[in-house]
Each structure stands twice: as structure tokens, then as C-alpha cells.
Amino acid sequence: MRSRLVVFLVALVAVIALHMPLLSVPFFWDELGQYVPAARDIAWGGSWIPHSAQPNIHPPLVMAYLAGVWRLFGFSIAAARLAMLLWAAAGLMATFLLAIRLCRTLPGAPAFWPPVLLLIAPLFVTQSMMAQLDMPAMVLTTIVLLLFLEGRAASCLAVCMALVMVKETAAVVPVLFAIWLYREGEKRRALCFLLPLLPLAGWLLLLHGKTGYALGSQEFAEYNLFYTLHPVRLTMAVIRRVYTLFLADFHWAGTLSLVLAWKVLRRALAPIGREWRLVLAACAFEIAVVTMFGGATLERYLLPVLPVFYIAVAASWTVLAKLPRVALQAILVAGLITSNFWSSLFWPFPFEDNLAMVSMARLEASAASVIESNFPGHAVTTAWPMTDALRRPGLGYVETAQPVRRIRDFTAASIQKLERTNVDLMIIYSRDHEPRWNLLALGPLNSLHRRFYGYERPLPPEAIATRLRLRLVAGWQERGQWIRIYQGSGAPASTAFIVPGAGSGTPSPRNRDNTRRRTADCAPPASGRLATWKTSVNSMWVGVTPGSNNTTGAGSASTFAVWRASSRIMFIT
Numbered sequence: 001m002r003s004r005l006v007v008f009l010v011a012l013v014a015v016i017a018l019h020m021p022l023l024s025v026p027f028f029w030d031e032l033g034q035y036v037p038a039a040r041d042i043a044w045g046g047s048w049i050p051h052s053a054q055p056n057i058h059p060p061l062v063m064a065y066l067a068g069v070w071r072l073f074g075f076s077i078a079a080a081r082l083a084m085l086l087w088a089a090a091g092l093m094a095t096f097l098l099a100i101r102l103c104r105t106l107p108g109a110p111a112f113w114p115p116v117l118l119l120i121a122p123l124f125v126t127q128s129m130m131a132q133l134d135m136p137a138m139v140l141t142t143i144v145l146l147l148f149l150e151g152r153a154a155s156c157l158a159v160c161m162a163l164v165m166v167k168e169t170a171a172v173v174p175v176l177f178a179i180w181l182y183r184e185g186e187k188r189r190a191l192c193f194l195l196p197l198l199p200l201a202g203w204l205l206l207l208h209g210k211t212g213y214a215l216g217s218q219e220f221a222e223y224n225l226f227y228t229l230h231p232v233r234l235t236m237a238v239i240r241r242v243y244t245l246f247l248a249d250f251h252w253a254g255t256l257s258l259v260l261a262w263k264v265l266r267r268a269l270a271p272i273g274r275e276w277r278l279v280l281a282a283c284a285f286e287i288a289v290v291t292m293f294g295g296a297t298l299e300r301y302l303l304p305v306l307p308v309f310y311i312a313v314a315a316s317w318t319v320l321a322k323l324p325r326v327a328l329q330a331i332l333v334a335g336l337i338t339s340n341f342w343s344s345l346f347w348p349f350p351f352e353d354n355l356a357m358v359s360m361a362r363l364e365a366s367a368a369s370v371i372e373s374n375f376p377g378h379a380v381t382t383a384w385p386m387t388d389a390l391r392r393p394g395l396g397y398v399e400t401a402q403p404v405r406r407i408r409d410f411t412a413a414s415i416q417k418l419e420r421t422n423v424d425l426m427i428i429y430s431r432d433h434e435p436r437w438n439l440l441a442l443g444p445l446n447s448l449h450r451r452f453y454g455y456e457r458p459l460p461p462e463a464i465a466t467r468l469r470l471r472l473v474a475g476w477q478e479r480g481q482w483i484r485i486y487q488g489s490g491a492p493a494s495t496a497f498i499v500p501g502a503g504s505g506t507p508s509p510r511n512r513d514n515t516r517r518r519t520a521d522c523a524p525p526a527s528g529r530l531a532t533w534k535t536s537v538n539s540m541w542v543g544v545t546p547g548s549n550n551t552t553g554a555g556s557a558s559t560f561a562v563w564r565a566s567s568r569i570m571f572i573t
Contacts, residue, residue: 011092023078026396028361043067055216061165088128094142095307106318113314120336122354134303137167141304160196172285227295250335254313261316348432363483368397379403382427410458428461429483
């Protein structure tokens with residue numbers, strides 16, 4: 001027990017040290033749109049069915065955990081980030097212990113590799129600090145696998161009950177245990193592992209009683225239960241799962257290791273083949289469920305199987321010759337680190353898959369600070385999640401709620417609906433990574449994407465501004481991501497302003513007065529004169545170009561330990 005505590009403390013120090021510069025990053029995407037509002041409803045309203053977010057099937061255990069943390073320590077972003085990092089540390093410990101169990105017939109010390117690989121994996125780096133369900137689901141899945149293999153049935157059963165109340169799709173794990181035990185003739189124990197389904201069934205009954213839908217809403221049910229089951233979308237989902245697990249983020253180096261070592265590794269693991277078959281079956285069940293159900297097909301849904309993949313890769317390295325082993329180890333480690341900052345060149349990806357989410361959250365915070373400081377009370381037209389960032393104080397963006405008008409996206413169809421209305425202010429931003437050579441925008445792939453996913457490329461911001469007769473006020477760009485504020489005829493005349501730390505940090509509440517105070521320091525020259533100058537604020541370059549209509553700039557690379565990328569910002573008056 002003492003040795004496990006030491007492993008946990010080492011893992012906790014590692015994840016906190018890695019994430020220390022990121023503890024104040026504002027809540028992002030599903031955090032601010034779903035999980036944080038639901039947790040706040042529990043903490044201060046006692047409402048287990050969220051009313052500040054759309055009710056859905058997701059069980060409330062993680063939200064209740066965050067609510068408890070906030071009730072004890074006060075509501076803050078840092079408290080939530082640290083609370084989730086406790087889960088991450090437990091996940092590293094559980095991965096290490098499971099690796100010891102599954103690699104005990106192999107030479108060397110392969111168990112040290114999986115937690116190291118997990119610690120630097122892009123999905124783990126971002127999801128370990130985010131207030132979402134997939135990291136806790138990964139942790140508890142790894143723990144129940146370990147407990148089951150150790151024969152600790154009572155403890156395993158208790159953790160399974162917690163697991164299904166973290167994420168509903170994880171119910172496949174205790175169901176698998178029941179099937180496994182039944183086939184081995186242990187029918188009584190098999191029935192016991194169906195007990196974790198009872199609290200999940202109780203949650204679904206509560207949801208149905210409060211909302212009229214067992215999954216929380218009809219929209220959620222249709223999208224997550226049936227949308228992916230179309231043959232074309234299901235095929236694409238399978239391809240995406242295979243790519244994410246075996247190829248993306250330089251995982252191809254690990255996959256190649258498994259292929260090269262397969263025959264020798266299989267013989268070496270034969271004495272514990274039953275344990276490996278159980279673990280791999282659990283992974284297959286998890287992958288099948290999150291592939292068939294869950295319309296978004298997000299990469300983070302694969303987090304529960306990631307520890308097993310890294311354990312298998314580490315096991316393969318023990319039987320490879322030295323030269324290919326060292327080469328593949330170096331490629332995978334370097335590739336994982338690089339993938340935290342480097343993104344796909346050929347297709348879009350969600351920002352939350354790597355540290356792009358940090359850049360985007362900070363860009364959004366900069367824009368929100370400008371809106372709150374310079375245009376209070378004026379309705380802002382934009383798309384989700386920026387709408388929630390502006391209208392919900394306390395999430396890292398605004399101190400007071402700002403009026404918003406929500407549109408679905410920035411496609412031609414959405415913009416057309418605005419052409420006969422007055423737009424005071426509009427925020428346009430990159431909602432996904434759109435690479436320059438986007439294969440999904442070409443030929444047959446584009447047709448497939450449009451037909452079966454309803455995909456439409458967003459209009460360029462300049463085209464939107466022209467159609468709605470808007471004028472550019474401010475723009476930020478960092479690491480290929482961008483956000484711009486446009487002004488309509490109903491908004492007040494803009495002035496030049498500086499947002500402290502824009503692009504290299506989150507504007508804090510205590511700096512908002514400085515934002516207003518520095519407005520006078522950068523007053524533009526007399527109208528009709530073209531002037532540019534630079535002022536350095538936290539590695540930020542600011543320029544003012546009266547009468548201009550363009551925003552330029554590109555963010556610089558950052559280090560892995562400290563996320564302080566610089567941005568170039570152009571303000572227009």
C-alpha cells in the first residue's frame with residue numbers, strides 16, 4: 001500500500017508540474033457548455049438534472065465531484081483543473097500497476113514506459129485537466145481491470161458501480177466481466193457483476209421522470225443512438241477509430257513495434273494469455289460501443305483504451321532487437337511530444353485533441369475581454385461556444401453576462417439569415433482546425449462529407465463582413481487559429497485598446513481596469529494619417545492602422561513546459 005501511495009504522489013507531482021502554466025486556462029467547449037454548468041447546478045442549486053445545460057444521459061458522478069470541490073474550496077478554474085489532475089495522477093498509477101501485472105513474464109522493466117507515454121500523449125495532456133468525463137472513465141476502467149485480474153471481486157464490483165456512474169458507455173466493462181465469469185462456470189459471481197447496471201438504470205428513470213426522455217432529450221438520443229449507425233457513417237467512424245488509436249500522434253511507431261514483435265511476444269505472454277485476452281476484450285467492447293454510439297465520434301472517447309495500447313507497445317519493446325527498439329522508442333516519444341503542438345496537415349481535428357485548445361481558449365478570452373471592456377450591453381452575434389463564454393460569468397471570459405445572439409455556424413446558410421437584420425457586433429473565429437490542404441474539401445471526399453455529414457465550409461471572415469456590412473475592430477491569430485471582432489452600424493465607435501496578455505495568457509479580472517487605462521496610451525494619430533507602432537505587453541505586438549481593413553499576424557511556437565506563445569494583433573479604428 002505504501003509503494004502505491006509513493007507512485008501516486010510521484011504521478012501527481014509530474015502532472016501538476018506539467019500543467020502548472022495551464023491551471024488558469026478558461027473552460028473550453030463542452031466544459032463551459034455542459035459539464036461545468038451541470039456541476040454548478042449541483043453545487044449551488046442541488047439539482048442533479050441540469051437546468052443550465054441540456055440534460056443528457058451522462059451520469060452525474062464527475063459533476064458531483066466537482067461540485068464538492070467547489071463547495072469546499074470555492075468556485076475557481078484552478079480548483080477544477082487541480083481536481084481533475086488528481087484523477088490523472090490516479091490514472092498514471094493504475095496504468096503502471098496494470099503494466100506490472102500484464103508484463104510480469106517479460107524481461108527488463110517495461111512497466112515504466114506506459115505511464116511515461118501516457119503522460120506526454122496529447123489526448124492525456126489536454127483531457128487530464130479538463131472538466132469532462134473521459135479521463136475519470138479511463139482511470140476507473142484501468143482500476144477495475146487490475147482489480148478483476150487480481151481476483152479482488154468485491155473491490156472490483158464497487159469500482160464498477162462508480163465507473164458506470166461516470167460514463168454510461170463504460171457499462172460494457174462489468175457486462176463483459178459477467179459474460180466472462182459465466183463462460184467459466186462462475187454463474188453466481190457473474191450475476192453480481194450485473195449489479196452496477198442498477199444505479200445506471202435508476203439514473204435513467206430519474207432522467208425520464210424529470211425530462212420525459214430516458215436519455216435526457218430527444219435530440220441527444222437521435223444524434224447519439226442512431227446518427228452513426230448509417231452504413232457510410234459507421235464505416236467512416238471505424239476508419240477514424242483505427243487511425244486515432246494505431247496511427248495518429250506517431251502511434252504508427254508503436255503499431256510497427258507490435259507488428260515486428262508479434263510472434264515472439266505472443267509466446268512470451270502465453271503464461272498469462274487469459275489475462276491479456278480479457279483486457280483486449282474489454283478494449284474491443286469499449287471501442288465498439290463508442291464507435292456505434294456517440295454521434296460526434298470524438299477522439300477523447302478512446303482514452304479508456306489508451307493505457308492498454310501503451311502497455312502492449314512497451315511489452316513489444318522487450319523482445320525487439322536493440323537498434324529497432326531504440327529507434328522506435330525515440331520516434332514515439334518525440335512524436336507524442338511534438339503532436340501536442342503540431343496538427344494534421346490534411347484534415348480538420350477538434351482543438352481539444354492537443355494544446356490547440358489552450359491557444360483557442362486564450363484567444364476567445366482576449367476577445368471576450370475587449371467586448372466586456374469596450375462594448376458592454378451591445379448584443380454580440382456569434383456561434384457556440386463563444387455565446388456561452390460571453391453570457392456565463394465565471395468561466396474565464398467575462399465578469400458580467402453579455403447579451404448574445406446565437407447562430408449555428410459561419411456557413412453561407414447561417415449568414416444569409418442575418419442579412420436582413422442589424423448586427424451590432426459579431427465575433428467570427430475558427431471553430432475547428434482547417435488545414436490548408438484539407439482533403440475532406442476535395443472531390444469525392446467533399447461530396448461524401450456534404451451528403452452524409454451535412455458539412456459546409458464556413459465563409460471567410462472577409463466575405464461575412466462584406467455581406468453584413470461590418471467593419472473589423474480587432475483580430476488575434478495564434479498557431480493557425482484566429483478570432484476577429486466586427487462592428488456594425490449600431491455599435492459605438494471603436495477606439496484603440498490593448499488587451500494585457502492577449503495571445504500569451506488569459507486576461508485576468510484585475511487587468512480589466514488596465515485595459516481601459518491603456519486605451520489612452522495608444523490613441524491613434526489624427527484621422528487620415530497612416531501610422532503604425534509596436535508596444536510589447538507579455539510578448540504581444542500591437543499595431544494600430546486607421547482606416548485599414550486587414551488583420552495580420554501569426555503565433556510563434558511555444559515550449560512544452562511553458563505555454564507563452566506570442567501573437568501579432570492588429571487593431572483597426
